[in-house]
Amino acid sequence: MDDVTLHTHLIGQQGSRAALNTPVLVLDLDALDRNIAALATLVARYDIALRPHAKTHKSVDIARRQVAAGAVGSCCAKIGEAEVLADGGIEGLLITSPVTSPAAIARLAALAKRSPGLMAVFDHPGVAAATARALAAEGATLGAVIDIDPGIRRTGVASPEAAVALAAAIAEAPELRYQGVQFYCGAQQHIESFAERRAAIEERTAYLRTVIAALTEAGFAPTIVTGSGTGTHRIDLELGIFTELQAGSYVFMDRQYLDCDLAGDAIAPFETSLAVDTRVVSANHAALVTLDAGFKSLSTDGGKPSVLRGAPAEATFAFMGDEHGALVAPGIGETLRPGDAVSLVVPHCDPTVNLYDFYHLVRADTLVDIWPVSARGRAR
Known part of the structure; x- marks a missing residue:
């Protein structure tokens, strides 16, 4: 039975969050909207565009709210x-x-034929040529952005010279519109110390400037310089090289980003809006209770979840298999009972969201809507 069938009758009933079947993906609508507004206001202050990353939420509903708040599109x-x-x-x-x-x-x-303003990244001339041929067959054009390797060797051109050569190849294809460059420093996003993160980004930004200088000298000055993320958005705004930011996780704030000093003042600039609600299924030991959420309900690449509410904040989570997790704390099995609700802050929001079909939107403790995770599983 899917979530819509299980839970639609609860919409609008006061306190209906407590009646949700668990584990369940829960989204605080007011906190979500405040997060969207906070970053929209901040980038506007710097006169920089926001094209937030939808890989975080995979949701048409959330993307619409971001665009309504001023975003120029989505990544x-x-x-x-x-x-x-x-x-x-x-x-x-x-x-x-x-x-x-x-x-x-x-x-x-x-897709280029029916999606206004569509752009895609390239890091190889052969792929650009193949794409141009496909576009010609469709009678379509596409915005082309050069992906620059920030040093992790995952994707992107590896040198300023390679960027210039690729820009020249793109310019030869009338079906491709050269737009600029992408530079996403993923390895730096979760450096917990603000000072250390800033130093790392300053070093990488210096390299980006050399690539932009080479492109400009060759006649390919970028109109768009896109990149950044939730972890480095404040730093990148101050450094002033990006024309737009791609931050995504700011809408939810997972455990990884809560562990980071994002703004240099030890105050989280965004709220925790996303949670996985669980229930205690066993409480037969004084220092341990078992929850109904395990590997199938929470991503494991970002560490362990933490308690948002319903249990002592200092309780430690431990995965107990596919279907179960444990909360460990002195006396926890004497205070929590089977059926008690516990809300968890997810370790890494992107892959956790991809485990669920629906968001359950709440205001306070009341279910107000159910949204599909529209692009769940769209990994190709």
């Missing part, structure tokens, strides 16, 4: 996400990972 990690958002009416999409297989390139060309 998508994969073409499948972009197809879903385009079908939902979101324009100004940027696909931030290279699209390389013949089947995916054909889909990209078809």
